[in-house]
Amino acid sequence: MTDKRDLVKTLDFQLDVQSDNESLLYDATLEARSVYNESIRLAKQGVDWDVIPDRVADDAxxxxxxxxxxxxxxxxxxxNYYEYDDFGQPSHTKDGAYPLxxxxxxxxxxxxxxxxxxxxxxxxKPYRHVKxxxxxxxxxxxxxxxxLTSDEWKIGTAEALFHDNNAELHVTVTNTERVxxxxxxxxxxxxxDVNEDNVALTALSEDGVENxxxxxxxxxxFERHRYFTIRKRVQNAGKDSIHDTLEAREERFVRDRLHKVSRHIVEWSHQFEKPCIVFEDLKEMRDSINYGARMNRRLHHLPFRALQFYTSYKASFEGIPTGWINPEYTSQRCPMCGHTERANRNKKRFKCRSCSHQDHSDHSASVNIAVKGIEKHxxxxxxxxxxxxxxxxxxxxASGAVDAPAVTHSTARGYQADGQVGVSD
Ligand SMILES: [Zn+2]
Structure with missing residues (x-):
């Protein structure tokens, strides 16, 4: 069964308008208001609706x-007025800006x-552009x-409007081909499994762990900690403008990296048969009382939702669905025997007290997330x-090239025995 649907999104932007063109745009929204009001006035006069567009356009x-x-x-x-008689205040008596x-x-x-x-x-306005x-x-x-760069997507109508005195553009995009x-x-x-300094992936099929x-x-x-320290310092020195610049720079850096990581996740997932990418739903986690130190650290130290969001919409561009599971016990459950125990991981090492299986703890968590994903969907x-x-x-x-990652291998034995992950590049 395939689930074919158009995906329509409305994207909101602020307009950084060149020179003093903002007043031109504002004038146009006032003109749009008079077009709107005039159309309603003519319709109420009984003018044939088919001729209203041309009549209004001649003067506009x-x-x-x-x-x-x-x-x-x-x-x-x-x-709608005809449908709902008691609609209230007729809208064509209003003035001010109307979305263009x-x-x-x-x-x-x-x-x-x-x-x-x-x-x-x-x-x-005719022959007058705002850029x-x-x-x-x-x-x-x-x-x-x-x-803008893919044929699958169609850019549709947009509305230019003023919101709290700021010029905005709301753009509709539709994906008509995607299945x-x-x-x-x-x-x-x-x-x-998303962590502060890594993301662990496990692909699980009916046959077992694929990879x-x-x-x-x-x-x-590293960069987030570094920026945090510098920002604190300039803030204490009362240099707020530098603080904001640094914050923007840090955000750009982190976003750029998260985009690359999310692209990598989607590309890796692509190799498997009919993949579904599953994340921990942290909203559910926040609601539960006792989520432990590890989860607490993760919640506060990483733009989790950003990485999950980037990955999930990039996946949807590729036709890969995503699912969400409750993260409870994903880091405490033994992926081999299913034994669950609180606090059975020591930093990056997972050790089961029932079957004595040992593993990198983030890797274990990713297996458990996949298991929950199968059970749920x-x-x-x-x-x-x-x-x-x-x-x-x-x-x-550092270059972040997705197609040229430094690859290192570790033996399963070495990996599991000491909890270290491979050889560093
Ligand atoms: Zn076990």
Whole structure:
């Protein structure tokens, strides 16, 4: 069974407008208001709806298709009036800015700059454009960049509007080709254990563990601690502006790394048959009272949700579904015999007191997450685990090139005996 659906997203951005063009944009939103009001006025006069767009467009100082979009919205509102008589205050008596609704490549345009920014050009008035770059959350910008470079994505209408006196652009993107398999229809479940300085992955199928991987990123932890110390120092010296600059720089660094790591997770998952990527749902964890020191540390020291979010939407671009499980006991359960005991891990080493299985603790956790993912979403059985394969460990290089990771191997015996992970590069 495949689960085909259009994926529609609305992405919100702030407009960093060139020079004094913001007033031009504001004028256009006032013009949009008068188009909106005039359309409703004509409709209430009984003018034929088919001729309203042209009549309004003749007088409006807006790009024609933008006028048409606003008229369509006004007539839609009128339709609702007919449906709901006691709708309250008629909206065409209001004044002030009204969102400028524009068709992509007609009323507005987007393009990637050499710096990786997304530049916009909005036709505010005929032959008069408002230009600049979009600012917004990294996640939204990343979806838009993908949409600009992929045929699968269609960029749709946008609304330029003012929110708290700030110019914004809300862009609709639709993925019409993507087929996302339902997560319950997977053959391989990949457990993802996210930690402060690594992410551990285990791919589990009906036949057992297909493969495991630990991606190390000690530089993220290192840089975050380093920035934290410097920021504290400048803050104490009362230099708030430097503090903010440093904070932005740190964020950029961490985001950039998390994007690379998330891309790596998705690429690795791709090799398996019908994969489903499973994460711990930390919302559930926060609600439970006793989640232990390890979880507490993880919650506070890593932009977890960012990495999970980046991975999950990158996976969805590839048609890979994601699932979420309750993280309770994922780090206390023995992946071999199922014995669960609190505090049976010592730093990075897991040791079972029942069957004396030993392993890297993050690796164990990723196996347990995959097990829970199978139990929650799949109709096949969790395989009995008699042995775990060699864990491959890679460290992201400073350049962060996904296709050229430094690969190190460790023997299963060495790995399990001392809890150390392979040879460092
Ligand atoms: Zn055990």
């Amino acid at each position: 100082n807006l790009v024609k298709n933008t006028t048409q979009r606003v008229v369509a919205k006004a007539l839609g509102a009128v339709e 609704r524009a068709n992509y490549e007609e009323g507005y345009n987007l393009s990637l700059t050499d710096d990786g920014d997304v530049a916009f050009r909005i036709s505010a 600049g770059v979009l600012e917004g959350s990294d996640a939204h910008l990343d979806v838009l960049r993908t949409a 996302v398999r339902g997560k319950e229809n997977s053959r391989t479940v990949i457990g993802v 495991s991987l630990v991606i190390d990123f000690p530089e993220i932890k 799949q109709d096949w059985n969790v395989p009995a685990l008699n042995s775990l394969p060699v864990v491959r460990k890679v460290r992201r290089q």
